[in-house]
Amino acid sequence: MVETTPVHESILQALRRVKDPDLGRDIVSLGFVKDLKVSGDTASFTIELTTPACPVREQMKEEARRAALSVLPIHQVEVKMTAQVRPTKSEQKDRLVPLVKNIIPVASGKGGVGKSTVSANLAVALQRLGARVGLMDADVYGPSIPTIMGASGSPLPKDGKLQPLVAHDVKIVSMGFFMPKGDAVIWRGPMLHKAVEQFLADVNWGDLDYLVVDLPPGTGDIQLSLCQLIPLTGAAVVSTPQDVALNVAEKAIIMFNKLRTPVLGLIENMSGEIFGRGGVQRYCQVHGLPFLGEIPLSGEIRKTSDSGSPIAISDPASPEAQAFLRVAQNLAAQVSIKTSGITETSERPEPKEFAQITKEGLRILWKDGHESLYPFRHLRLRCSCAQCVDEMTGKKRLQEETVPLDVRALALSPVGRYAYHIEWSDGHRSGIYTFEYLREICPCEACMATRRTVP
Numbered sequence: 001m002v003e004t005t006p007v008h009e010s011i012l013q014a015l016r017r018v019k020d021p022d023l024g025r026d027i028v029s030l031g032f033v034k035d036l037k038v039s040g041d042t043a044s045f046t047i048e049l050t051t052p053a054c055p056v057r058e059q060m061k062e063e064a065r066r067a068a069l070s071v072l073p074i075h076q077v078e079v080k081m082t083a084q085v086r087p088t089k090s091e092q093k094d095r096l097v098p099l100v101k102n103i104i105p106v107a108s109g110k111g112g113v114g115k116s117t118v119s120a121n122l123a124v125a126l127q128r129l130g131a132r133v134g135l136m137d138a139d140v141y142g143p144s145i146p147t148i149m150g151a152s153g154s155p156l157p158k159d160g161k162l163q164p165l166v167a168h169d170v171k172i173v174s175m176g177f178f179m180p181k182g183d184a185v186i187w188r189g190p191m192l193h194k195a196v197e198q199f200l201a202d203v204n205w206g207d208l209d210y211l212v213v214d215l216p217p218g219t220g221d222i223q224l225s226l227c228q229l230i231p232l233t234g235a236a237v238v239s240t241p242q243d244v245a246l247n248v249a250e251k252a253i254i255m256f257n258k259l260r261t262p263v264l265g266l267i268e269n270m271s272g273e274i275f276g277r278g279g280v281q282r283y284c285q286v287h288g289l290p291f292l293g294e295i296p297l298s299g300e301i302r303k304t305s306d307s308g309s310p311i312a313i314s315d316p317a318s319p320e321a322q323a324f325l326r327v328a329q330n331l332a333a334q335v336s337i338k339t340s341g342i343t344e345t346s347e348r349p350e351p352k353e354f355a356q357i358t359k360e361g362l363r364i365l366w367k368d369g370h371e372s373l374y375p376f377r378h379l380r381l382r383c384s385c386a387q388c389v390d391e392m393t394g395k396k397r398l399q400e401e402t403v404p405l406d407v408r409a410l411a412l413s414p415v416g417r418y419a420y421h422i423e424w425s426d427g428h429r430s431g432i433y434t435f436e437y438l439r440e441i442c443p444c445e446a447c448m449a450t451r452r453t454v455p
């Protein structure tokens with residue numbers, strides 16, 4: 001029996017103010033608050049999120065701490081953050097891979113767009129964020145995961161199942177482990193189907209939060225087999241900016257729709273000068289699909305992949321690794337949304353279309369028809385990241401005179417479905433602006449009139 005006193009009740013009531021931004025609900029009704037204990041003026045509890053890869057974990061912890069502190073007679077609060085990834089539920093999955101919670105295929109419309117590179121780096125990034133991750137290389141026509149992950153050898157049988165190899169703390173099985181080097185193997189449909197089944201059921205994957213599957217490019221037998229064998233949590237589709245323009249990625253998306261596999265979102269790879277930038281994001285906007293983020297075209301990504309040490313682990317501070325981390329967080333958020341069973345997330349403000357960087361500033365047209373235009377410096381000065389604002393005291397750290405008068409936003413990327421990450425011309429890179437916050441700081445006359453003080 002859980003002990004409940006009026007103080008417990010009041011703390012829970014206060015904690016209802018804290019929302020999971022991805023699920024759009026408060027942490028109490030989501031059942032995230034566990035082990036609430038009160039002793040004298042001290043309260044302690046655990047917040048159990050649905051993914052360890054939550055980018056606003058620390059903010060939520062701090063918000064919860066403050067909420068609990070607002071209750072009398074509480075003067076001390078201990079918050080523990082944990083995560084329990086929720087599984088995609090299905091009988092077929094329980095039969096084949098009961099301990100694997102989510103299977104996430106990574107697909108592309110054609111080869112050479114960096115699908116394997118992205119799969120490997122996402123697997124590594126999810127692992128670094130604290131998840132248990134497997135990587136299945138189902139690209140029979142060009143299995144490159146062993147090279148990218150630096151995994152060689154053959155998985156050995158143990159207790160009637162194959163033991164996956166482990167590289168960078170990710171469990172790996174690849175078609176490449178079973179194919180003679182240099183041989184052009186001709187696979188027929190039934191053989192492929194059998195191989196996919198064996199890769200799931202005959203491998204000792206153990207407990208996994210996410211099993212990332214690197215699919216062959218295009219729309220062939222492997223995709224069909226995988227989607228039919230087992231309900232997948234959802235697919236991530238990788239495209240270069242120009243391939244969406246050419247509708248190449250769309251073929252993969254249409255295939256998943258036909259096979260009733262949800263598309264968790266799209267990733268723009270090789271984003272930059274040569275192929276352009278922003279095409280995939282625009283595509284997502286038009287088609288109402290989640291955009292998971294962009295990975296720059298970078299020699300470092302190629303080099304690290306060729307040498308078996310994906311950049312997400314070999315150079316975690318690099319902008320490329322950070323980009324992979326953000327995509328991994330967005331992907332994990334989409335998995336949480338899918339597995340939580342929540343369809344409509346909330347009444348929180350949401351842009352109608354992706355915000356635009358214009359000459360005058362950042363322009364957002366909101367779903368309720370309101371339009372906001374934020375002069376860049378207005379927005380830059382209100383950055384609420386840990387570098388700009390002291391997280392403990394809420395005091396501003398950013399000194400106004402250090403921000404150039406002509407500061408501009410250089411790039412904008414989504415964070416889940418609730419915020420934008422902005423890169424600034426003064427070199428500032430860590431700003432995340434939630435939609436709620438953006439709406440709060442709208443500088444238009446009507447909004448200014450309704451609040452006494454501008455944050």
Ligand code: ADP
Binds near residue numbers: 271301
């Ligand atoms: P796919 O699986 O789509 O066929 P790969 O992941 O094998 O593609 O990538 C194809 C080539 O492109 C590889 O040489 C890889 O290192 C390189 N590559 C992938 N992504 C990037 C990137 N963002 N920047 C630079 N090179 C990349």
